[in-house]
Amino acid sequence: MMSLRPSKSALRSIQLQRQFTGRRPFSTSFVASAAPHRSSPQKRAQSTATATSATSRPVPSPAFNQEPHRNEVSPLQNRSVPDLDDSMVGLSGGEIFHEMMLRLGVKHIFGYPGGAILPVFDAIYNSKHFDFVLPKHEQGAGHMAEGYARASGKPGVVLVTSGPGATNVITPMQDAMSDGIPMVVFTGQVVTGAIGTDAFQEADVVGISRACTKWNVMVKSVGELPRRIQEAFEIATSGRPGPVLVDLPKDVTAGILRNPIPIQSSIPSLPSAATVAAREMSQRSLDATISRVARLVNMAQKPILYVGQGLLARPEGPQILKEFADKACIPVTTTLQGLGGYDELDPKSLHMLGMHGSAYANMAMQESDLIIAVGARFDDRVTLSIPKFAPQAKLAASEGRGGIVHFEIMPKNINKVVQATEAVEGDCADNLRALMPHVKAVSERPEWFEQINDWKSRFPLSLYEQQTEEGPIKPQAVIEKLSDLTADIKDKTIITTGVGQHQMWAAQHFRWRHPRTMITSGGLGTMGFGLPAAIGAKVARPDCLVVDIDGDASFNMTLTELSTAAQFGIGIKVLLLNNEEQGMVTQWQNLFYEDRYSHTHQQNPHFVPLAEAMRVSAKRVSKASEVEEKLKWLIEHDGPALLEVITDRKVPVLPMVPAGRGLHEFLVYDEAKEKERKALMRERNVDFEVRR
Incomplete structure (x- = not known):
């Protein structure tokens, strides 16, 4: 067997290294002459044929192995050594989650446990620092977080497990994405070593949620966890x-942090100098835009303010809007999500616009020479037919005396649907405040408001088939009565809704006076939203009266959350309008499909005993004469309660602008036409029964 011995070259290298350790000063020429692989002058000449002999440096360069000068411009150098936070060393990932919730001021969490997220649930076991609400379904948790965020202005926090737990929150995340609701969702995940193996309850939730979140991430290590949690809240x-998602593998939440982390990862920091500089540059551009917008406002004869939820993001937004509208004497209309942003008892209020908005708001939009859109995105339920939308504003824009001004924080929403004459990008409240000093005070616009008041008198929202003492209960009358009974506590009354006819009736017939008092699913139109959203809103504002105005079809989607309200003593009220059908769909089937009611009538449970089985007080009313008494009971009852109201069937939501029409081409209630419609319905139903 061959013996292993070190080579001669290796021995020479060791000897030379020993010589170097004892010699000072260091000489680069000595290294060059002593290095064994450079001992041959012939090889040296081949590699550097034209090079001159190197001069010896008696001592190293002052810059050798030194920190670069801090004033030197070099983007490749990291100038500062980050301050380290060692307060979390020794904590598990779950305990770090708990600590970060405390640092970020989280008071309430909505969620459902499961195997992959148990390290986090174990860490928050019996925590006294925040309340946990356990729903009956993860979708309920998501909608509760939405209601919480809408009522409080703070992000709603959701904590669920992997697989189906995560996928059940997809609908609430898309709902929050559509309506601009801040929500942070934490999902469990299988251990990192099992990802991609189709492990039990594994799902690519990051991939699935990419389209319905502002940002999502899977945390790869315990040290990364604080930074990702902080980023999630900042982005949301x-x-x-909007919604963000943080995916938490089980080995990350169970692992222990061994080393300190940069303090910026665990504590919110101020904006960088680069961010401040960018803001200053953008402000200079903004000033020029504001001047041009002010010129248009001062020139306009028939301006209108079209306001969406974007203005409500700032607490002072509604007050700024009122001051601006008063100074320039401009009428105000709001979107569904903007309801409450402007006091509807103000004479300048036009109420909601759009497909089921007031006829006078729609007419004003069509006749206005300057539309000032603030925090609204011109969605299809507002504009209807784009070619027919705002003809007078488009004409004024072509003549340089008006047009469409769009205040919007999200660049992609500008010119997405309607071409803006001027776009003011940034925070809507700040920019509207900046515009105000440049706008001339106008005491009155007699011609414009005379026209608006004429529309109001011809097409009032009270134009519907009126309630009679012995006739069936009209849903519009029920909501008007609720509005009257809460007239003195509007600032302490929050209304949530499901999706359907009841949602539109609530928007039309309840008088909205304060921000964050109307909570509904607008962009996505999620049936079942109302009940869990009411629970979240009540958790956020326990001092308020929170009423879920719901329809039977929508309520059926998430009715199990009644037991959540009972379990946690959350005193929400449910006003259930029961017409035993999917009312909005049957309305379309009546108008456009010749009364072919395809699968739009369902058999409901007995709601009162069902609610009582869940330990919720409940009553039922079917006579118009008893509505007021039962509504008072609902409002005054201590604890969660439900009132089922048996309403008239096949009642249309009017006004209505049919799809493909212009805003001015609306349908309104007409008594003669309503009689013809009912006769035709009876005739069609007879023909249908004969064919059967």
């Missing part, structure tokens, strides 16, 4: 708010 609440 900055710009146009």
Whole structure:
């Protein structure tokens, strides 16, 4: 067997290294002459044929192995050594989650446990620092977080497990994405070593949620966890708010942090100098835009303010809007999500616009020479037919005396649907405040408001088939009565809704006076939203009366959350309008499909005993004469309660602008036409029964 011995070259290298350790000063020429692989002058000449002999440096360069000068411009150098936070060393990932919730001021969490997220649930076991609400379904947790965020202005926090737990929150995340609601969702995940193996309850939730979140991430290590949690809250609440998702593998939440982490990762920091400089540059550009917008406002004869939820993101937004509208004497209309942003008892209020908005708001939009859109995105339920939308504003824009001004924080929403004459990008409240000093005070606009008041008198929202003492209960009358009974506590009354006819009736017939008092699913139109959103809103504002105005079809989607309200003593009220059908769909089937009611009538449970089985007080009313008494009971009852109201069937939501029409081409209630419609319905139903 061959013996292993070190080579001669290796021995020479060791000897030379020993010589170097004892010699000072250091000489680069000595290294060059002593290095064994450079001992041959012939090889040296081949590699550097034209090079001159190197001069010897008696001592190293002053810059050798030294920190670069701090004033030197070099983007490749990291100038500062970050301050380290060692307060979390020794904590598990779950305990770090708990600590970060405390640092970020989280008071309430909505969620459902499961195997992959147990390290986090174990860490928050019996925590006295925040309340945990356990729903009956993860979708309920998501909608509760939405209601919480809408009522409080703070991000709603959701904590669920992997697989189905995560996928069940997809609908609430898309709902929050559509309506700009801040929400932070934490999902469990299988251990990192099992990802991609189709492990039990594994799902690519990051991939699945990419389209319905502002940002999502899977945390790869315990040291990364604080930074990702902080980033999630910053992104959810900055710009146009929205949902974010943080995926937490089980080995990350169970692992222990061994080393300190940069303090910026665990404590919110101030904006960088680069961010401040960018803001200053953008402000200079903004000033020029504001001047041009002020010129248009001062020139306009028939301006209108079209306001969406974007203005409500700032607490002072509604007050700024009122001051601006008063100074320039401009009428105000709001979107569904903007309801409450402007006091509807103000004479300048036009109420909601759009497909089921007031006829006078729609007419004003069509006749206005300057539309000032603030925090609204011109969605299809507002504009209807784009070619027919705002003809007078488009004409004024072509003549340089008006047009469409769009205040919007999200750049992609500008010119997405309607071409803006001027776009003011940034925070809507700040920019509207900046515009105000440049706008001339106008005491009155007699011609414009005379026209608006004429529309109001011809097409009032009270134009519907009126309630009679012995006739069936009209849903519009029920909501008007609720509005009257809460007239003195509007600032302490929050209304949530499901999706359907009841949602539109609530928007039309309840008088909205304060921000964050109307909570509904607008962009996505999620049936079942109302009940869990009411629970979240009540958790956020326990001092308020929170009423879920719901329809039977929508309520059926998430009715199990009644037991959540009972379990945690959350005193929400449910006003259930029961017409035993999917009312909005049957309305379309009546208008456009010749009364072919395809699968739009369902058999409901007995709601009162069902609610009582869940330990919720409940009553039922079917006579118009008893509505007021039962509504008072609902409002005054201590604890969660439900009132089922048996309403008239096949009642249309009017006004209505049919799809493909212009805003001015609306349908309104007409008594003669309503009689013809009912006769035709009876005739069609007879023909249908004969064919059967």
